[in-house]
Every structure is written in structure tokens, then in C-alpha cells.
Amino acid sequence: MENKNITLASFKSLLVLITFTMTLFAFGKASAQNKDLIVRVAKLQIDSAQLDSYNAALKEHAETAVRVEPGVITLYAVAEKENPTHIMVFEIYANAAAYQAHLQAPHFKKYKEVTKNMVKSLQLVETDPIVLAAKPKL
Template sequence: MKPVISKPRHAIMVMILVLTLFSFGKAAAQDKNQVVRIAKLQIDPAQLENYKAALKEHAETAVRVEPGVITLYAVAEKNNPTHITVFEIYANAEAYQAHLQTAHFKKYKSTTKDMVKSLELVDVEPIALETKMKQ
């Protein structure tokens, strides 16, 4: 019998944290200076594929070129794919502020401004971000 999850957002949050476990180092996870947040977005259904492409390009670039960007995970709800959740970890507040000033972030924001119907940013405090590194 499958468990019933009454809150889809809770399921997404759990999934994001599980993903984090697979790629985020234990020592880094314990850094109290990190900025950890969740972005909850609703995307215009007619623009969903374009939005996903822009987000993927942005996240890949940010993780590749910004040393202060530790993690950017983006997921869509299976039953409501226009609901996107992004789990973000930055080395510190300065890294987060620097991220907001990069050309690739500004490109992402300008490209997607008419695609995003709503955005909620939630600052969170990590409790346990443990991982097993790939061998």
C-alpha cells in the first residue's frame, strides 16, 4: 500500500533534501555561514518548456563558474509540473549577493520575467545535510 502524502509541497521538500544527500559534502553542510533557501515558483503553462530550459542553463552555469554557489537543485511537481521548487545553497551571504550580480543570473531573470506567475523565497536553516560521496 502506498503512503498518502497530503501536502505535495512537503513531498517536494523531502525529495530535494534527499537529492542533496547525494551530492553535498558533510563538512560543507555544517558551515553556519551558508545561505540556504528554497524558491517556490509557479510558471505560465504556455511557457513551461522555455522556462525549464532557461533555468537549466542558469543553474548549470552558476554551479560551474561561481565558487560560492554550492548547490542549485530544481524540481517540478509530477502532478503539477508548472510548480517548480529550487533548493539553493551558497557559501555565504557575500556569495549569494555576488550571484545576484552575475551576467547569467541577470539573463535568467530577464528571460523568465514574463514566464513566472509567482515566486516565493523561503530562507531555511539546515538540520541535517549528510551525504555519501560517489566512489
């Protein structure tokens, strides 16, 4: 019975400690990130004959980058309903170093190579965030 109580108490203490540490880490990370964030919007026009292929490549690239790169926070790509070849990508990187690392990542180089003849125009708009409000989970 003594063993059981010690074990229960130890597990509870451990859980509290883990929760506390994760909370501290999450807050520290969020505040450190916000002042260094790189936020920009890419505006693209895609060859209509290759739109499905382009969208598939973009989807694969965005999901991979957010999954494997610690500094790629958000890649939201949308097509205008009235003209689906007009695409906007809303991009958030943790900091300048994360953005530079992204440009060197193998999946980014592959995406650029695969899509180079599909993209008719590309405009990169550098921005300053005014407010980035979002629920914790989409």
C-alpha cells in the same frame, strides 16, 4: 639506478604531500562553509504555455552558476509530478557574500530577464539547515 630511486622517492613524497594538503583544504573548507551557509527554497509557478522554455532557461542558469561561481554550492530544481508548473529550487550558497555575488552575476541577470514573463509567482523561503547529508558525488 640512483637517479631512478631518487625520482621515485620524490614523486611518492610529492603525491603524499599533495593528498595531505588537499585533505586539509577540503576539511577546512567544509567546516568553514557549514556555519555560514545560506540555504533557501524558491517556490515558483510558471505559465504553462512557456514551461519548456522556462525549464530550459533554469537548467542552463543553474548549471552555469554552479560551474563558474565558487560560492554557489547547490541548485536543485524539481517540478511537482502532479502539477509540473509548480517548481521548487533548493539552493545552497557558501555564505552571504557568495549569495550577493550571485545576484550580480551576468548569467543570473540574463536568467531573470529571459524568464520575467514566464514566472507567475515566486516565493523565497529562508531556512535554517537541520541536516545536510549527501553522498560525495551524485
